[in-house]
Amino acid sequence: MSRPTVAQAAAWRVADLRLAADRWEADARAVHARAEAARSVPIAAWTGQAADAARRRMDALRGNADDIATALVLAAAAARDAADQLGAAQDGVTALVETARSEGYSVDDGGGVHSAAPPTELLTLLAGGDPDVARDLQRARAAELTRQLAAALERLGVADADAARDVDEAFAAGLPATAPAPTSPAAAAAPTGEDWDVRVAENRLRVAREVLDVAAGTPRADLYRALLAEIDDPSGSGARIDRQILDFDPARNVLVELNGDLRRADHVAVLVPGMNTTLDGSAATTGTARSFVTASGGDVAAITYLGGPFPQSDVLPLAVLEASDPRYALAMAPRLAAFSHDLDRVVDGTGRPVDVTYIGHSYGGAILGTAEVVGLTADRTLYVAAAGAGVGVDEPSDWHNGNPSVSRYSLTAPGDPIALVQQLAVHGVDPDEMPGVQRLEAGRYDDGRPVEGLAAHSDVLAVPTSDAWRTVLAVISGAR
Secondary structure: OOOOOHHHHHHOOOHHHHHHHHHHHHHHHHHHHHHHHHHOOOOOOOOOHHHHHHHHHHHHHHHHHHHHHHHHHHHHHHHHHHHHHHHHHHHHHHHHHHHHHHOOEEEOOOOOEEEOOOOOHHHHHHOOOOHHHHHHHHHHHHHHHHHHHHHHHHHHHHHHHHHHHHHHHHHHHOOOOOOOOOOOHHHHOOOOHHHHHHHHHHHHHHHHHHHOOOOOOOHHHHHHHHHHOOEEOOOOOOOEEOOEEEEEEHHHOEEEEEEOOOOOOOEEEEEEOOOOOOOOOOHHHHHHHHHHHHHOOOOEEEEEEEEOOOOOOOOHHHHHHHHOOOHHHHHHHHHHHHHHHHHHHHHHHOOOOOEEEEEEEOHHHHHHHHHHHOOOOOOEEEEEOOOOOOOOOOOHHHOOOOOOOOEEEEEOOOOOOOHHHHOOOEOEOOHHHOOOEEEEOOOEEOOOOEOOOOOHHHHHHHOOOEHHHHHHHHHHOOOO
16 A cells, blocks of 8 residues: 555554454364364265265365365464564554654644744754754754654555555465465475475465464464564565475474575575474574574575474483484484485576585484485585484594585584583594594683583574684685
């Protein structure tokens, strides 16, 4: 729409959008429940042409019901985002109008700010006692407030148009005529070259359908809502964008997400997290990925790779035992290696020299090293506080990276308890001691403290105000 007036901005009821979102999601759950109930109706004893026709018709109706429910979930997500953006823009307009009036100016409906009274004694005093200078200051302030209010009204109009577009697209995306049907989980594990945009669309539908299968108000429902919500573009464009989910299967603890823009990035990082990583707790890994994208101004795109179950334990003795179990690494490594080949096809398809760095943190280091054994392809690999160099890896020749000129790095802070697992050598030798691997220093936090000890195990990736974090970004960016 065109820029709204001040009266229109004040009259908008943003809360109605949140109410609509709640109602749409409730309606989606009701439609889904009815469709599921219809599936359970036993008609096996009914045979013949009429029975076959009835079953086909019922299957079609149930499919339509699922499509409608999915569209409602997506529309609810769009409405919640719209309420947040419109609410913020509306608050900006309201604050400027109140500021202008509190300073003695009048505000017309088009957003113009005018001097409503002679300059105050204080303003005249600040103008050196000259009334003409005071009036000039008054007019300049009115012009500045007019400019600010015009910009705020413009932002509100843009947010309104964006909200309308997003809701329309959400309803359309839930219908099979405008979006491809999700593929099988097996196919989802191997996205290929040019179809990544399609995969993102498919996984968005998959997330919306998962919303219907979990109870409202649960942590998992909140997670799925967050996956459907728009985010500020971490590349720094200033735009609001959908999240780019490349693979999603909650039953297998699979969540692979692209952060940033592959069309403009010169470097790609793939982050493989460690022990205790779950879908519900994946926000920390996502935040780390986005921090690299933002700090690089979009020159880096970062992918978080949750490719299956990770070992789980919060009790230290049991945690060491769980972290020493190679089964998780052996299971996930072939999938990571296959993903690396698909990612190569994607970056090659850009027609630009885009390099790829794989980062294995903690248990993720064991996964990364094992993936190098079975043919992962990378320009660089970085083992951060790694549990080992890979199951069965005793020397560099045990790695079989598809890139013969791959550069390898390792970084472990002094006093990191991962040393307890490294000493067991169940995940191969300590990559910090591997010939040909360049060992990096953890350095210090910006306040001068050394990056060391228990907290450093996570801080080396999670705390941007440290030498360790900047060193990781330097490796991703190809700095020498």
